[in-house]
Amino acid sequence: MKRILVTGGAGFLGSHLCDQLLARGNDVICLDNYFTGSKQNVIHLLDNPYFELLRHDITKPVYVEVDEVYNLACPASPIHYQYDAIKTIQTSVMGAINMLGLAKRTKAKVLQASTSEVYGDPYVHPQPEEYWGNVNPIGIRSCYDEGKRCAETLFFDYHRQNKVRIKVVRIFNTYGPRMHPNDGRVVSNFIVQALKGQDITIYGDGMQTRSFCYCDDLIAGLIAMMNTGDSVTGPINLGNPTEFTIKQLAELVIEMTGTKSGIIYKPAVSDDPMQRKPVIDKAKQVLNWEPRVQLREGLMRTIEYFDSILK
Numbered sequence: 001m002k003r004i005l006v007t008g009g010a011g012f013l014g015s016h017l018c019d020q021l022l023a024r025g026n027d028v029i030c031l032d033n034y035f036t037g038s039k040q041n042v043i044h045l046l047d048n049p050y051f052e053l054l055r056h057d058i059t060k061p062v063y064v065e066v067d068e069v070y071n072l073a074c075p076a077s078p079i080h081y082q083y084d085a086i087k088t089i090q091t092s093v094m095g096a097i098n099m100l101g102l103a104k105r106t107k108a109k110v111l112q113a114s115t116s117e118v119y120g121d122p123y124v125h126p127q128p129e130e131y132w133g134n135v136n137p138i139g140i141r142s143c144y145d146e147g148k149r150c151a152e153t154l155f156f157d158y159h160r161q162n163k164v165r166i167k168v169v170r171i172f173n174t175y176g177p178r179m180h181p182n183d184g185r186v187v188s189n190f191i192v193q194a195l196k197g198q199d200i201t202i203y204g205d206g207m208q209t210r211s212f213c214y215c216d217d218l219i220a221g222l223i224a225m226m227n228t229g230d231s232v233t234g235p236i237n238l239g240n241p242t243e244f245t246i247k248q249l250a251e252l253v254i255e256m257t258g259t260k261s262g263i264i265y266k267p268a269v270s271d272d273p274m275q276r277k278p279v280i281d282k283a284k285q286v287l288n289w290e291p292r293v294q295l296r297e298g299l300m301r302t303i304e305y306f307d308s309i310l311k
């Protein structure tokens, strides 16, 4: 039995990861400061003797003995990571240093949940891992983008300098049940608005694109990455390469929920990337992984979830 630390374990992706790691017979420590996560996401695990919940902030060191660390702690939605930008950078940078220090001391493998945001507003489309990105270092998204980029740098420096066993994955927009209704990201916003009969808010002209991955697929990719041999460090893109405009997403949500909501257009947000689609050849070759759940099916499950919690 492996003992595994999941930082950000009470968040959207972290809680699904805890579920899967426990189902595979591991001992799981879920660390979270509940900034955007919630006990509600893991409440069903509290009776499991192989599950422990640790209220902690990863900007401070933590001493636990583990075999693997999944470092997911960081607010991921623009409204939440911009709420306290300095804290967001601290979480990415100090959090990475603390988790890498822990991995160095315990000789644990450590996986970093990096992001497609490291590509910024990309000039190369679709985005392969070799692309270095086009990121504004001083804008309102920089606290997140540059924080995550610096965390990647730290991961590779600890690997080169201290032989820490690292795994870096770049996650593209992922959605599903347990996103917070006020999370602010596009899929949850549109579904919640549709279910409440409110107008659907598109920022800008809606022609910007994203490629949406269902959470179960993503979690399978994270675990496959952790289980690779020590020579595999990444970075590896994880995401669903089917690209949609935000307007198409709005129309699909309207159709699938049968809502009477209309669409309203709001001003574009600053530094909003115009297009995003992962090249996933590496994930296919190295991890034997590719997403299985297409947008319509994933949206159906997510709509069912929000319908049940909004009642």
Ligand code: NAD
Residues within 6 Å of the ligand: 007, 008, 009, 010, 011, 012, 013, 014, 031, 032, 033, 034, 035, 036, 037, 038, 056, 057, 058, 059, 071, 072, 073, 074, 075, 076, 077, 091, 095, 113, 114, 115, 116, 170, 171, 172, 173, 174, 175
């Ligand atoms: P989320 O906001 O639901 O989860 C983040 C979790 O981290 C929350 O439980 C939050 O309380 C916790 N947290 C934040 N700061 C912390 C701190 N200082 N100490 C301890 N815990 C802290 O978001 P998510 O979508 O589940 O994202 C999880 C990870 O995956 C994040 O690192 C995010 O950057 C990365 N990621 C997610 C996506 C996506 O589309 N979902 C895309 C790219 C990267």
Ligand code: UDP
Residues within 6 Å of the ligand: 077, 078, 173, 184, 185, 186, 187, 189, 190, 201, 202, 203, 204, 208, 210, 246, 269, 272, 273
């Ligand atoms: N978006 C939108 N309406 C919303 C929320 C988001 O039009 O209510 C747009 C946003 O401007 C961006 C895209 O949807 O172009 C994805 O936004 P999200 O915050 O989900 O993720 P990210 O920008 O980090 O990819």
